[in-house]
Amino acid sequence: MNLVVLIGRLTRDPELKFGQSGKAYSRFSLAVDRPFSKGEADFINCVAFGKTAELIGEYLRKGRKVAVNGRLQMNRYEVNGEKRTSYDVLVESMEFVEGRGEASAPSDFAPTPSYSAPKVAEQSSNDDFGGSSFDEDEFPF
Numbered sequence: 574m575n576l577v578v579l580i581g582r583l584t585r586d587p588e589l590k591f592g593q594s595g596k597a598y599s600r601f602s603l604a605v606d607r608p609f610s611k612g613e614a615d616f617i618n619c620v621a622f623g624k625t626a627e628l629i630g631e632y633l634r635k636g637r638k639v640a641v642n643g644r645l646q647m648n649r650y651e652v653n654g655e656k657r658t659s660y661d662v663l664v665e666s667m668e669f670v671e672g673r674g675e676a677s678a679p680s681d682f683a684p685t686p687s688y689s690a691p692k693v694a695e696q697s698s699n700d701d702f703g704g705s706s707f708d709e710d711e712f713p714f
Contacts, residue, residue, distance in 0.1 A: 575644040577662050579617060580670055581605035582638050589630025599626035621664035629667060638670040
């Protein structure tokens with residue numbers, strides 16, 4: 574089973590782009606606090622497709638706290654003859670964790686605010702996330 578659930582803050586504004594077929598994709602990075610190391614975070618690269626990508630590109634900005642659900646994918650590529658590996662979380666769904674007007678001050682293990690945003694998007698098919706109809710040549714990563 575390949576399941577990743579993260580809660581973190583965007584490190585920069587998401588990039589919304591469109592593949593050759595017109596399908597949207599969005600790349601962004603989350604800073605996820607380490608639970609037992611105060612002041613330390615892991616920076617996780619994420620990518621979303623379709624409607625999820627469009628909503629992320631429209632509503633999310635640097636510093637916004639969100640929860641994402643997806644799966645981990647390893648990518649191998651070559652740069653100047655040197656083999657490299659990178660990891661991305663392919664986002665299947667995303668939820669807002671705090672409201673727009675809420676302060677962005679960190680609070681360790683604080684309960685989730687009473688603001689309950691609806692799920693922004695969920696994919697109903699694995700085709701958008703690595704299924705047999707996914708054309709890896711269409712996206713530049």
